[in-house]
Amino acid sequence: MIGISIVPTYTLAFERTHRRGYYTVTINDTKCYIPTRLFYAVFTRLNRKESAGTIEVTARQLEALGIIAQILDQNxxxxxxxxxxxxxxxxxxxxxxxxxxxxxxxxxxxxxxxxxxxxxxxxxxxxxxxxxxxxxxxxxxxxxxxxxxxxxxxxxxxxxx
Structure with missing residues (x-):
């Protein structure tokens, strides 16, 4: 018998800014710009033709985006x-x-x-x-x-x- 584990997910809104090459996401009520390459590294199955929408994310993916945002925001x-x-x-x-x-x-x-x-x-x-x-x-x-x-x-x- 195969064991199934249920992972809680969160809904995250994203928008690609074409001019800048970044994705805009809101994490903890803060608007963050995540570079496109890193956004695709976290969400490997995301359709790259989508420029805006919502995505279901796990706690680990949300933590990874938060770490990326912290690194980019350090002065x-x-x-x-x-x-x-x-x-x-x-x-x-x-x-x-x-x-x-x-x-x-x-x-x-x-x-x-x-x-x-x-x-x-x-x-x-x-x-x-x-x-x-x-x-x-x-x-x-x-x-x-x-x-x-x-x-x-x-x-x-x-x-x-």
Whole structure:
């Protein structure tokens, strides 16, 4: 006789963000971004054509997602960068800038290539990719984090009659 064990499951909602290459899930009332590769490693039988829905997960799978989310949230921020080249009227390259997306913040900025390479330490031949940066590097790049924005005090100018 074959023994059958019943494993309790939980329902987890997920959504794939096409631009970012991440799955968005809510774990313990916290919105988390899980990289696509790791999401598929945890849920091997998931239909990869599905971009949103719900899935039944075991306690071990939920724990694995929680561990991944904790690792990604430890004062590390994921950015995606793309080099943008500008050309003069004769078709010669004249300037290069980087468009950077902070994936967890939902913000995008453009920065000169010299500043980007100095702050992140990326190779000057890098044209597109993702990397982890620290909170101080994120501030240097020009992104506004919630922790920093809460500490800023805005003073109104004095109006004279």
């Amino acid at each position: 590390r921020y994921q950015i995606r960068y793309t080099a943008q080249h500008s050309y003069d009227t004769y078709g010669r390259p004249c300037a290069t800038s980087y468009v950077i997306d902070a994936l967890s913040l939902g913000q995008s900025i453009a920065i000169t290539s010299a500043a980007f390479l100095r702050i992140t330490g990326a190779d000057k031949r890098a044209t597109i990719g993702c990397m982890d940066v620290s909170a101080t590097q994120l501030d240097e790049l020009g992104f506004v984090r919630k922790e920093v924005a809460d500490n800023v005090r805005i003073e109104r100018p004095i109006q004279y009659a």
